[in-house]
Amino acid sequence: MSTFRLAHLSDPHLTPPDSAMRGGGLSKRVLSRFAWRRKRHRHDPAVLETIAADVRAARPDHVAVTGDLTNFATPEEFAAAARWLERLGDPSAVTVSPGNHDALVSRGAPARFAPWSRWLGDRPDAEFPHIRVRGPVAVINACSAVPTAPHLATGELGSAQLQRLSEALEETGAKGLFRVLLVHHPIAPGLVSKRKSLTDAQALRELLARRGAELVLHGHAHEALLNRVNGPSAAIPTLGVPSASTPPGHHDPAARWNLIEIARGADGFQLRVQARGVRDGPVVAPLGAFTLAA
Ligand SMILES: [Fe+2]
Ligand SMILES: [Fe+2]
Numbered sequence: 001m002s003t004f005r006l007a008h009l010s011d012p013h014l015t016p017p018d019s020a021m022r023g024g025g026l027s028k029r030v031l032s033r034f035a036w037r038r039k040r041h042r043h044d045p046a047v048l049e050t051i052a053a054d055v056r057a058a059r060p061d062h063v064a065v066t067g068d069l070t071n072f073a074t075p076e077e078f079a080a081a082a083r084w085l086e087r088l089g090d091p092s093a094v095t096v097s098p099g100n101h102d103a104l105v106s107r108g109a110p111a112r113f114a115p116w117s118r119w120l121g122d123r124p125d126a127e128f129p130h131i132r133v134r135g136p137v138a139v140i141n142a143c144s145a146v147p148t149a150p151h152l153a154t155g156e157l158g159s160a161q162l163q164r165l166s167e168a169l170e171e172t173g174a175k176g177l178f179r180v181l182l183v184h185h186p187i188a189p190g191l192v193s194k195r196k197s198l199t200d201a202q203a204l205r206e207l208l209a210r211r212g213a214e215l216v217l218h219g220h221a222h223e224a225l226l227n228r229v230n231g232p233s234a235a236i237p238t239l240g241v242p243s244a245s246t247p248p249g250h251h252d253p254a255a256r257w258n259l260i261e262i263a264r265g266a267d268g269f270q271l272r273v274q275a276r277g278v279r280d281g282p283v284v285a286p287l288g289a290f291t292l293a294a
Contacts, residue, residue: 002135002136002263002264003261003262003263004061004062004134004135004136004137004178004261004262004263005058005059005060005061005062005259005260005261005262006060006061006062006063006064006137006180006259006260006261006262007055007058007060007062007063007064007257007258007259007260008063008064008066008217008239008241008257008258008260009051009052009055009063009064009065009066009241009244009257009258010065010066010067010068010184010218010219010220010240010241010242010243010244011066011067011068011099011219011220011222011241011242011243011244011245012043012048012065012068012069012081012084012243012244012245013042013043013068013069013070013071013101013243013245014043014045014048014069014070014071014077014080014081014084014245015043015045016070016071016072016074016076016077016080017076017077017080029072029073029074029104029105032071032072032101032104033072041247041250042243042245042246042247042250042251042252043243043245043246044245044246044247045245046282047244047245047246047247047254047255047278047282048244048245048255050255050278050282050283050284051244051245051255051256051257051277051278051284052084052087052088052244053284054257054276054284055088055089055257056087056088056089058259058276060093060259061093061134061135062093062094062095062132062134062137062139063088063089063093063094063095064095064097064139064180064182064217065085065088065094065095065096065097065119066097066099066182066183066184066217066218066219066220066241067096067097067098067099067100067101067102067145067184067219067220068099068100068101068102068184068219068220068243069081069084069085069096069098069099069101069102069116070101070102070104071101071104072101072104072105073101073102073103073104073105075115078102078113078115078116079115081115081116082115082116082119085116085119091118091119092118092122093134094119095119095120095121095130095132095139095141095182096113096116096119096120096141097141097142097143097144097182097183097184098113098116098143098145098184099144099145099184099219099220100144100145100146100148100153100154100155100184100185100220102145103145103146103147104147105147113143120141121141127160127161127164128141128142128143128161128164129141129142129143129161129164129165129168129181131168131172133172133177136177136178136262136264136269137177137178137180137262138168138172138175138177138178138179138180139180139182140165140168140169140172140179140180140181140182140213141182142157142161142165142181142182142183143157143161143183143184144156144157144183144184144185144198145184146158151195152195152196153195153196153220154185154195154196154197154198154199155183155184155185155197155198155199155220156198156199156200157183157198157200157203157204158200159200159203162200162203162204162207165181165204165207166207166210166211169181169207169208169211169212169213170211173211173212173213178214178215178262178264178269179212179213179214179215180213180214180215180216180217181208181213181215181216181217182216182217182218183198183204183216183217183218184218184219184220185197185198185201185218185220186198186201186218186220186221186225186227186238186240187201187204187205187208187216187218187229187238188205188225188227188228188229188238189201189205191221191225191227191240192220192221196220196221205229205230208229208230208231208236209229209230209231209232210232211232212231212232212233212236213231213236214236214269215236215237215238215239215260215271216229216236216237216238216239217238217239217240218238218239218240219240219241219243220240221240222242222243222246222252222253223240223242223252223253224240224241224242224253224256224275225238225239225240226238226239226240234293237271237292239258239260239273241256241257241258242254242255242256242277243255244256244257247278248278248279248280254277254278254279255277255278256275256276256277256278256287257275257276257277258273258274258275258276259273259274259276260272260273261273261274268293269293270291270292270293271291271292271293272289272290272291272292273289273290273291273292274286274288274289275287275288275289
């Protein structure tokens with residue numbers, strides 16, 4: 001029985017370059033800069049580097065980053081995030097699902113996340129969801145990141161993406177692959193407030209109940225979360241991780257990441273999840289482990 005090792009981290013909120021803090025008139029980006037100045041101590045680049053080094057040292061088969069790499073979605077931040085991703089691993093082994101902060105405003109944001117195309121999927125010209133088959137696993141990368149009005153952090157997949165997702169789940173499910181759906185926003189009900197929610201989560205849950213998936217990975221809530229949504233037979237686990245850059249001692253939980261080991265057994269897939277994160281200082285330690293049947 002071979003094991004596929006998948007790393008999941010999220011919401012790095014990389015510290016913006018100084019140039020990303022200037023200009024733009026009165027816009028959502030300007031309002032977000034006020035919020036960033038208030039919250040910037042919640043995201044420490046040294047903590048993020050410690051987490052990223054621990055992920056690299058674990059030598060996972062694949063890394064999933066579920067969004068909010070930037071804060072204001074400026075071209076400078078996209079370039080800085082691409083340099084960060086470059087260090088995280090080979091682009092063919094790292095998949096990024098953009099977050100609401102990566103699509104903060106439509107004006108001035110890189111079109112269709114172009115600077116990150118090598119981390120979105122295997123075919124840069126394809127639309128979301130991107131599908132990457134790696135061993136027994138299909139990484140199905142959906143995008144819930146859409147520009148929103150000020151003070152909203154909602155997400156949306158849209159009916160066209162949901163239709164393509166339905167086909168992707170059916171196709172990869174028919175091949176017996178372990179389907180991991182990446183999406184920035186949580187999909188189980190009640191995990192975030194309405195202004196932060198995925199507006200078509202109900203439609204996605206209905207789709208998953210019909211087509212199935214083996215695991216859903218998300219970010220956005222900046223919390224360690226394990227929930228379940230209905231599948232055609234068994235329930236589908238949904239896992240969220242805190243921001244990968246939050247130091248200990250804040251309102252939000254401290255940075256952590258999950259190492260998810262996926263093994264095909266006689267009765268289907270088995271999952272073992274090991275949480276690793278910072279507790280007191282800039283050292284990553286094991287935080288616990290649990291198993292899940294899928
Ligand atoms: Fe975030
Ligand atoms: Fe978010």
